[in-house]
Amino acid sequence: GAVVSQHPSRVICKSGTSVKIECRSLDFQATTMFWYRQFPKQSLMLMATSNEGSKATYEQGVEKDKFLINHASLTLSTLTVTSAHPEDSSFYICSAREALPRDTQYFGPGTRLTVL
Amino acid sequence: KQEVTQIPAALSVPEGENLVLNCSFTDSAIYNLQWFRQDPGKGLTSLLLIQSSQREQTSGRLNASLDKSSGRSTLYIAASQPGDSATYLCAITSNTGNQFYFGTGTSLTVIP
Numbered sequence: 001g002a003v004v005s006q007h008p009s010r011v012i013c014k015s016g017t018s019v020k021i022e023c024r025s026l027d028f029q030a031t032t033m034f035w036y037r038q039f040p041k042q043s044l045m046l047m048a049t050s051n052e053g054s055k056a057t058y059e060q061g062v063e064k065d066k067f068l069i070n071h072a073s074l075t076l077s078t079l080t081v082t083s084a085h086p087e088d089s090s091f092y093i094c095s096a097r098e099a100l101p102r103d104t105q106y107f108g109p110g111t112r113l114t115v116l
Numbered sequence: 117k118q119e120v121t122q123i124p125a126a127l128s129v130p131e132g133e134n135l136v137l138n139c140s141f142t143d144s145a146i147y148n149l150q151w152f153r154q155d156p157g158k159g160l161t162s163l164l165l166i167q168s169s170q171r172e173q174t175s176g177r178l179n180a181s182l183d184k185s186s187g188r189s190t191l192y193i194a195a196s197q198p199g200d201s202a203t204y205l206c207a208i209t210s211n212t213g214n215q216f217y218f219g220t221g222t223s224l225t226v227i228p
Contacts, residue, residue, distance in 0.1 A: 044160075106162075107162070
């Protein structure tokens with residue numbers, strides 16, 4: 001099946017710094033990618049939908065100026081957590097939508113962000 | 117907005133038992149339903165995908181059913197093994213195919 005990678009898998013940063021997470025579809029083109037976050041022992045919550053070449057659509061309650069999403073190519077979307085704070089510590093997972101042959105989402109392995 | 121609920125939240129069974137995980141959703145206008153497995157601190161592994169026109173899918177010891185009219189899906193695991201211990205998530209793809217709604221998850225522990 002299709003593969004989605006995320007980099008880095010784990011990152012620790014100081015409060016106030018910015019962190020960039022990459023999501024790549026390795027063997028297919030993804031016009032749409034999705035970003036989720038997951039707090040401990042909770043389910044995944046959709047943060048935003050990223051469409052190649054256009055602005056991302058953010059879910060209610062997600063600050064677009066804090067979580068910057070760029071989908072510059074059909075195989076790469078990036079999430080930048082700006083001025084990170086300890087409450088931003090979470091597990092971030094991306095997914096990429098493959099339209100053909102069957103409309104399916106493939107998930108990345110996730111990125112564990114810890115803000116000190 | 118679609119709401120997806122999973123019951124039970126946690127389940128502990130002895131090895132060898134058959135078990136059923138439940139998923140319910142509020143909007144029957146779905147594109148498909150997918151069951152995932154998530155190990156602690158790891159990403160998602162897709163187990164089974166049921167298209168809206170299908171009623172069930174099987175893979176090995178796993179069988180997933182879908183009843184759109186009642187807004188329910190079940191994941192049946194036969195002859196459970198300790199390696200099945202994980203969190204199981206169901207997820208609905210909306211009719212537009214653009215959104216994924218995750219359930220609350222069931223944490224399964226299979227005791228050797």
